[in-house]
Amino acid sequence: MPMVIEGIEGLKKLAGQNLGKSRWIEITQDRINRFADVTEDWNWVHLDEEKAKNSPFKGTIAHGFLTMSLIIPLVHDIYRLEGIGMGLNYGFNRLRFPAAVPAGSKIRLDLTLRKVDDAGDGVQLTWDCIIECDRMPKPAIVAEWLVRFYPSPDSRLS
Numbered sequence: 633m634p635m636v637i638e639g640i641e642g643l644k645k646l647a648g649q650n651l652g653k654s655r656w657i658e659i660t661q662d663r664i665n666r667f668a669d670v671t672e673d674w675n676w677v678h679l680d681e682e683k684a685k686n687s688p689f690k691g692t693i694a695h696g697f698l699t700m701s702l703i704i705p706l707v708h709d710i711y712r713l714e715g716i717g718m719g720l721n722y723g724f725n726r727l728r729f730p731a732a733v734p735a736g737s738k739i740r741l742d743l744t745l746r747k748v749d750d751a752g753d754g755v756q757l758t759w760d761c762i763i764e765c766d767r768m769p770k771p772a773i774v775a776e777w778l779v780r781f782y783p784s785p786d787s788r789l790s
Contacts (some may be wrong), residue, residue, distance in 0.1 A: 634708065639715030640659060640748075640755050647748045654709035656738040656766065657702065659694045664735055667698040680734075694733040699772050703761055706741035717784035718770060724777055731770040738766040746776070754782035 635651065637643055657704050661681070673695055676683050683693040713719070714771055733739060744760040763773035 634710055634712045636712050636784040637711050637713050639713075640781060642715075643713070643745070643755060643757065643781065644748045647744050648746070650742070650744045651710050652743065653764075654706035654741040654743070656740045657706070658738050659699070659733050659735060659737040661692060664692060664694050664698065667695055667701075671695070671697065673697075689732050689734060692703055692735040694735065696729040696739075696773075699729070699733050699739060699763055700727065700775070702739065703741060703763070703773075703775070704778065706739075706763075707743060710741065710743050713781070715784065716781050718741075719779055719781045722778035722780045725758070726776040728774045729772065730774060730789060731772050733765050733772045734767055739763050739772060751780055756780050 639645065644753050664678050669676055675695075677687055677689065678684075678692055678695055684690075740763070742762040742764060746758040746760050749756045749758070757780075759775075759777040759779065761773065761775040761777050762771045763775075765772040
Protein backbone atom coordinates (compact mmCIF):
# COMPACT_ATOMS: atom_id res chain seq x y z
CA MET A 633 0.00 0.00 0.00
CA PRO A 634 1.59 3.32 -1.00
CA MET A 635 2.25 5.94 1.66
CA VAL A 636 0.11 9.06 1.40
CA ILE A 637 1.96 12.39 1.30
CA GLU A 638 -0.06 15.52 1.98
CA GLY A 639 0.91 18.38 -0.33
CA ILE A 640 4.12 20.30 -0.67
CA GLU A 641 4.61 20.59 3.09
CA GLY A 642 4.40 16.81 3.38
CA LEU A 643 7.08 16.47 0.70
CA LYS A 644 9.36 18.92 2.48
CA LYS A 645 9.15 16.86 5.69
CA LEU A 646 10.42 13.79 3.81
CA ALA A 647 13.51 15.41 2.27
CA GLY A 648 16.58 13.26 2.79
CA GLN A 649 14.59 10.07 3.44
CA ASN A 650 14.33 6.75 1.67
CA LEU A 651 10.66 6.13 0.89
CA GLY A 652 11.10 2.42 0.25
CA LYS A 653 10.86 -0.06 -2.58
CA SER A 654 8.16 -0.84 -5.12
CA ARG A 655 6.76 -4.23 -6.01
CA TRP A 656 8.64 -6.36 -8.51
CA ILE A 657 7.34 -6.24 -12.10
CA GLU A 658 8.25 -8.70 -14.83
CA ILE A 659 9.86 -7.50 -18.02
CA THR A 660 8.37 -9.89 -20.55
CA GLN A 661 9.49 -10.29 -24.13
CA ASP A 662 6.03 -9.09 -25.17
CA ARG A 663 6.52 -5.83 -23.22
CA ILE A 664 9.93 -5.37 -24.88
CA ASN A 665 8.43 -6.02 -28.33
CA ARG A 666 5.61 -3.53 -27.76
CA PHE A 667 8.08 -0.88 -26.56
CA ALA A 668 10.16 -1.46 -29.71
CA ASP A 669 7.09 -0.87 -31.85
CA VAL A 670 6.13 2.33 -30.03
CA THR A 671 9.64 3.79 -30.16
CA GLU A 672 10.69 2.28 -33.50
CA ASP A 673 13.82 0.90 -31.84
CA TRP A 674 14.02 -2.58 -33.35
CA ASN A 675 17.60 -3.43 -32.40
CA TRP A 676 18.06 -7.20 -32.62
CA VAL A 677 19.43 -7.48 -29.07
CA HIS A 678 15.95 -6.59 -27.85
CA LEU A 679 13.89 -8.64 -30.32
CA ASP A 680 15.75 -11.53 -31.98
CA GLU A 681 15.77 -14.24 -29.34
CA GLU A 682 17.89 -16.67 -31.41
CA LYS A 683 20.55 -14.14 -32.41
CA ALA A 684 20.64 -12.66 -28.88
CA LYS A 685 21.62 -16.07 -27.45
CA ASN A 686 25.07 -15.40 -28.96
CA SER A 687 25.33 -11.87 -27.54
CA PRO A 688 27.23 -11.04 -24.33
CA PHE A 689 23.81 -11.07 -22.58
CA LYS A 690 22.94 -14.65 -23.73
CA GLY A 691 19.41 -13.53 -24.56
CA THR A 692 17.28 -10.51 -25.35
CA ILE A 693 17.34 -7.50 -23.03
CA ALA A 694 14.99 -4.62 -22.34
CA HIS A 695 15.63 -1.22 -23.83
CA GLY A 696 17.25 1.09 -21.29
CA PHE A 697 14.53 3.65 -21.97
CA LEU A 698 11.83 1.03 -21.35
CA THR A 699 13.29 0.38 -17.93
CA MET A 700 13.58 4.13 -17.30
CA SER A 701 9.96 4.73 -18.34
CA LEU A 702 8.77 2.28 -15.70
CA ILE A 703 9.98 4.59 -12.92
CA ILE A 704 6.58 6.32 -13.06
CA PRO A 705 4.34 3.31 -12.34
CA LEU A 706 6.84 1.99 -9.79
CA VAL A 707 6.77 5.34 -7.94
CA HIS A 708 3.00 4.92 -7.60
CA ASP A 709 3.63 1.72 -5.62
CA ILE A 710 5.67 3.71 -3.09
CA TYR A 711 3.68 6.90 -2.52
CA ARG A 712 0.53 8.77 -3.43
CA LEU A 713 0.56 12.56 -3.34
CA GLU A 714 -2.55 14.46 -2.31
CA GLY A 715 -3.26 18.18 -2.33
CA ILE A 716 -1.18 18.93 -5.41
CA GLY A 717 -2.49 20.54 -8.56
CA MET A 718 0.07 19.27 -11.02
CA GLY A 719 3.37 17.47 -11.33
CA LEU A 720 5.80 17.54 -14.26
CA ASN A 721 8.94 15.65 -15.14
CA TYR A 722 11.73 18.21 -15.26
CA GLY A 723 14.55 15.92 -16.34
CA PHE A 724 17.54 13.98 -15.09
CA ASN A 725 20.78 15.35 -13.72
CA ARG A 726 22.26 11.91 -14.03
CA LEU A 727 21.07 8.67 -15.62
CA ARG A 728 23.17 5.53 -15.94
CA PHE A 729 22.41 1.95 -17.04
CA PRO A 730 25.01 -0.15 -15.14
CA ALA A 731 23.42 -3.52 -15.97
CA ALA A 732 21.13 -4.97 -18.63
CA VAL A 733 17.61 -6.22 -17.86
CA PRO A 734 17.18 -9.67 -19.42
CA ALA A 735 13.78 -10.58 -20.85
CA GLY A 736 11.82 -12.48 -18.23
CA SER A 737 13.54 -10.82 -15.29
CA LYS A 738 11.89 -8.62 -12.70
CA ILE A 739 12.68 -5.06 -11.67
CA ARG A 740 11.76 -2.82 -8.75
CA LEU A 741 12.46 0.76 -7.69
CA ASP A 742 14.25 1.91 -4.55
CA LEU A 743 13.33 5.59 -4.07
CA THR A 744 14.94 8.32 -1.94
CA LEU A 745 13.79 11.92 -1.83
CA ARG A 746 17.17 13.64 -1.78
CA LYS A 747 15.94 17.23 -1.53
CA VAL A 748 13.06 19.62 -2.07
CA ASP A 749 13.83 23.09 -3.42
CA ASP A 750 11.54 26.04 -4.03
CA ALA A 751 10.90 26.59 -7.75
CA GLY A 752 8.72 29.61 -8.47
CA ASP A 753 5.15 28.78 -7.54
CA GLY A 754 6.02 25.17 -6.72
CA VAL A 755 8.85 22.91 -5.65
CA GLN A 756 11.49 20.89 -7.43
CA LEU A 757 12.19 17.44 -6.03
CA THR A 758 15.43 15.61 -6.57
CA TRP A 759 14.86 11.86 -6.39
CA ASP A 760 17.56 9.20 -6.16
CA CYS A 761 16.21 6.27 -8.16
CA ILE A 762 17.76 2.82 -8.20
CA ILE A 763 16.15 0.18 -10.40
CA GLU A 764 17.13 -3.27 -9.19
CA CYS A 765 16.95 -6.37 -11.39
CA ASP A 766 16.41 -9.77 -9.78
CA ARG A 767 18.93 -11.44 -12.13
CA MET A 768 21.76 -8.92 -11.89
CA PRO A 769 24.17 -8.06 -9.07
CA LYS A 770 24.38 -4.42 -10.23
CA PRO A 771 21.44 -2.02 -10.54
CA ALA A 772 19.82 -1.67 -13.95
CA ILE A 773 19.45 2.10 -13.47
CA VAL A 774 20.96 4.67 -11.16
CA ALA A 775 19.38 8.07 -11.71
CA GLU A 776 18.97 11.50 -10.21
CA TRP A 777 15.49 12.49 -11.36
CA LEU A 778 13.97 15.97 -11.15
CA VAL A 779 10.23 16.50 -10.78
CA ARG A 780 8.33 19.74 -10.23
CA PHE A 781 5.08 19.93 -8.27
CA TYR A 782 2.72 22.86 -8.17
CA PRO A 783 -0.11 23.53 -5.71
CA SER A 784 -3.70 23.15 -6.75
CA PRO A 785 -5.10 26.38 -8.27
CA ASP A 786 -7.90 26.14 -5.68
CA SER A 787 -5.38 26.34 -2.81
CA ARG A 788 -4.18 29.74 -4.05
CA LEU A 789 -7.65 31.24 -3.59
CA SER A 790 -7.67 30.90 0.19
